[in-house]
Amino acid sequence: MTADLELSCFFVRELFPLKSEGTLDSVRKKKIESHLATCKECKSYYDRLEKARATILALVGTKPVPAMVDYLKVEHHFWIDSIRRLGWKSWPPTLKWAVEFSLVTVGLILTVHYFPWLSLARTVQNMRPEAPLVVVASTPVPEPEVAEVTPVPTAALVTVAAATPTTQVVAANPKDNEDENSQTAGVVPNENDQRMAGFVWRGSLKVEELTDDVAERVRKVIIDLGGTKAGQVELGYHQGQQRYYHFILPEENYEKFLSVLNEEGIVQLTKERHPRVIRSGHMRIIMTVEEAKE
Amino acid sequence: MFTEVHYEAVLNYFYFLLMDEGPSLHSALRAVQAVQKKHKATQGKEIDLALIREMSLVFQKVLKKNQTPKGNPAKSDWKAPNSDALGSWKDYLRRSEPESAEALVLRYILNYSVKDISKALSLPEGTIHFRLGRGLETFRGGKS
Numbered sequence: 020m021t022a023d024l025e026l027s028c029f030f031v032r033e034l035f036p037l038k039s040e041g042t043l044d045s046v047r048k049k050k051i052e053s054h055l056a057t058c059k060e061c062k063s064y065y066d067r068l069e070k071a072r073a074t075i076l077a078l079v080g081t082k083p084v085p086a087m088v089d090y091l092k093v094e095h096h097f098w099i100d101s102i103r104r105l106g107w108k109s110w111p112p113t114l115k116w117a118v119e120f121s122l123v124t125v126g127l128i129l130t131v132h133y134f135p136w137l138s139l140a141r142t143v144q145n146m147r148p149e150a151p152l153v154v155v156a157s158t159p160v161p162e163p164e165v166a167e168v169t170p171v172p173t174a175a176l177v178t179v180a181a182a183t184p185t186t187q188v189v190a191a192n193p194k195d196n197e198d199e200n201s202q203t204a205g206v207v208p209n210e211n212d213q214r215m216a217g218f219v220w221r222g223s224l225k226v227e228e229l230t231d232d233v234a235e236r237v238r239k240v241i242i243d244l245g246g247t248k249a250g251q252v253e254l255g256y257h258q259g260q261q262r263y264y265h266f267i268l269p270e271e272n273y274e275k276f277l278s279v280l281n282e283e284g285i286v287q288l289t290k291e292r293h294p295r296v297i298r299s300g301h302m303r304i305i306m307t308v309e310e311a312k313e
Numbered sequence: 314m315f316t317e318v319h320y321e322a323v324l325n326y327f328y329f330l331l332m333d334e335g336p337s338l339h340s341a342l343r344a345v346q347a348v349q350k351k352h353k354a355t356q357g358k359e360i361d362l363a364l365i366r367e368m369s370l371v372f373q374k375v376l377k378k379n380q381t382p383k384g385n386p387a388k389s390d391w392k393a394p395n396s397d398a399l400g401s402w403k404d405y406l407r408r409s410e411p412e413s414a415e416a417l418v419l420r421y422i423l424n425y426s427v428k429d430i431s432k433a434l435s436l437p438e439g440t441i442h443f444r445l446g447r448g449l450e451t452f453r454g455g456k457s
Contacts, residue, residue, distance in 0.1 A: 083322065091323070
């Protein structure tokens with residue numbers, strides 16, 4: 020923009036904000052002033068915009084309600100605000116107690132119902148060393164520490180060569196009608212099989228969808244962990260809607276076995292007394308894989 | 314970090330753009346929380362810039378939800394120094410473009426400089442001047 024050119028009305032009007040800000044250079048400022056001196060329309064336009072500006076400036080100093088400023092100063096959180104909105108502090112004490120009692124009750128019910136008690140119990144059980152059930156004949160027989168175990172008369176106990184605290188004595192299930200294979204040929208009760216001298220782990224693995232892949236994976240896990248088939252049927256035998264696994268597993272792999280199965284679904288295995296015993300360091304597991312019911 | 318002036322500025326910003334106490338307070342809280350969350354270590358003048366930016370973002374979100382400025386003078390307990398000017402402003406808001414109204418509030422009512430506004434909103438200063446000019450032009454068409 021050269022000094023000798025006149026500004027058009029359009030430019031003069033467009034430059035109003037700059038002029039009111041005082042950021043115009045002196046040349047353009049003089050040009051605008053000279054234009055306004057001659058152009059009544061632009062002068063009127065400037066007057067009206069200046070008036071509008073003055074009106075808006077009259078609003079400067081508007082004070083918000085103090086309570087609102089205080090509201091902003093306090094830290095807000097959804098739950099705290101919700102309770103505040105409910106006016107909890109002004110509720111009658113009886114109503115407060117009733118609500119608190121209800122909440123605690125609901126919490127307890129949910130905890131009892133949904134907390135994985137079985138897994139916890141199993142973990143605790145695995146952490147605790149097993150009490151010796153069968154001991155060398157020369158030593159006195161201690162009382163079994165496990166509460167659910169029915170004490171067996173000392174005379175009826177099977178003598179095991181070196182029973183350690185971690186010894187697992189697993190027995191065959193006559194109901195399954197299986198033959199004892201090499202893994203189970205440890206020790207057999209001497210007089211009759213009805214004496215509950217051994218243990219068997221029974222239970223199930225509940226998966227979302229039971230497919231051949233799942234069954235095969237479970238079979239592979241068992242074999243990989245040193246498990247061997249027990250009984251007559253193959254691992255993963257079709258039993259109605261379930262798959263049936265009856266096998267002997269080295270005791271040291273039990274933890275790993277559980278952890279792998281836990282990735283597939285919900286495992287529930289219970290240790291039960293059983294008449295037959297197998298050699299130490301091994302455990303017999305009879306497990307079904309089935310679909311979890313809704 | 315925040316002073317009384319900042320709280321009043323953010324409340325005034327939304328009050329003059331939304332003209333309704335409830336939404337103004339809610340939006341102001343959102344803007345304050347956004348600044349406190351995103352600009353924890355910010356100090357000095359940067360707080361003003363961050364505040365302008367966040368206020369503008371919240372205002373745009375409000376506009377997207379079609380919460381157009383209403384204006385209910387009967388409900389307002391705010392102390393405006395000039396009730397005639399407030400009436401003119403409400404009249405203007407019904408006709409205005411949101412961007413121009415925002416520029417007028419930031420520049421004239423909250424007294425931020427054009428430079429700060431353009432920096433905070435990442436817009437050229439010329440755009441802010443243009444919006445101010447359009448805003449004043451629309452404003453003068455009212456009963457002012």
